[in-house]
Amino acid sequence: MRATRRSAATRGREPTPPHADLGTEDGRDGEERRMARCTARRHPAERQGRGAASAAAAGAALLLLASLGMMQGPPSCLAQEQQQCEGGPGACTDGASDGGWDQAASPMLDTSFCNIRRVDLPRDASRLRSSSVLKRPVIFRRPDGAGGNAAARRATERHRLVEAHGGDTVVLSSANTYSYDKRRVPLAHYLEEGREYMGQHTAESLANETWYMFGDNDHGGWGDVFDAYAQPPYYQEHELLSGFETALSFGIGGSGTGVPFHVHGGGFSEVLWGRKRWFLTQEGVVPRFDPNRTTLYWLQYDYDKTVPANLSFLQGVYDCVIGPGEVLWFPANWYHATLNIGQTVFMSTFV
Secondary structure (H helix, E strand, O other): OOOOOOOOOOOOOOOOOOOOOOOOOOOOOOHHHHHHHHOOOOOHHHHOOOOHHHHHHHHHHHHHHHHOOOOOOOHHHHHHHHOOOOOOHHHOHHHHOOOOOOOOOOHHHOOOOOOOEEEEOOOOHHHHHHOOHHHOOEEEEOOOHHHHHHHHHHHOOHHHHHHHHOOOEEEEEEOOOOOOOEEEEEHHHHHOOOOOOOOOOOOOOEHHHOEEEEOOOOOOOOHHHHOOOOOOOOOOHHHHHOOOOOEEEEEEEOOOOOOOOEOOOOEEEEEEEEEEEEEEOOOOOOOOOOOOEOHHHHHHHHHHHHOOOOOOOOOOOEEEEEOOOEEEEEOOOOOEEEEEEEEEEEEEEEO
């Protein structure tokens, strides 16, 4: 599903602010107050109707995760509290504009639970890869937030994409684990309101009838998007000159769409518009799922069969929502699934 695009030494490199330091975590002062304000929805362990004892155990586990610094509120909520913006929190980059993409979403898609560590995006590739942080999933925060990819966000505003590429044919894949089927439609047709593609999907939608734009991109024809994207620093200059390459895959999905559990090599995933929920299991741990059912179906009916009641992330599921300005690293050979919250525009970088 991915098309290869060479990472030239001069393309996709972003500024390296002196304060970008690998391993810096959020301050814990006022964490409980922030969690109380930002936590609007419960973790599925509570939402699925467990008894009081299970709910109490889940609550204790959530408090444990919070004390360990691994549970954080929704990115957009925390971003508004942490950033200083003209006009107050509502004027922050992440909340001021939706790029023309509909952010309405079913409440059941969302969660404030997060057991994936957040750190600052490092200055360079050598610092990133010399650390042990890439051994498990991690969310990198761009120092400038969503502004760290301002050019790519501008290029992927809905009206700009329709104007530049509305007549271009895009390849859609069926949303089952092995993406059996393909469909080719004009971009404007895919994005058109009222059609089945970009509306709110439900758990009853079958995977082979859910169509999703991700990968199979025409990199030559979409240079305005790919050239604007600032890739996370992974390969060093000498590696790029020696022919090492990354592969970029661009995607747009309606609310409730996503890819069911699957596995492949490692890489990064960044949301430009909207939000995306990630589920991952450790290498060697195969989650319980039906490859012909959607991620939304799995979340609604099978999540509690996969995630232990104690929310263990040793044999359970890593679960978190990312938004603009955040880049998730998924290690090689870790099963993972995704779920879009609202209409979502994103870029993945395979290494």
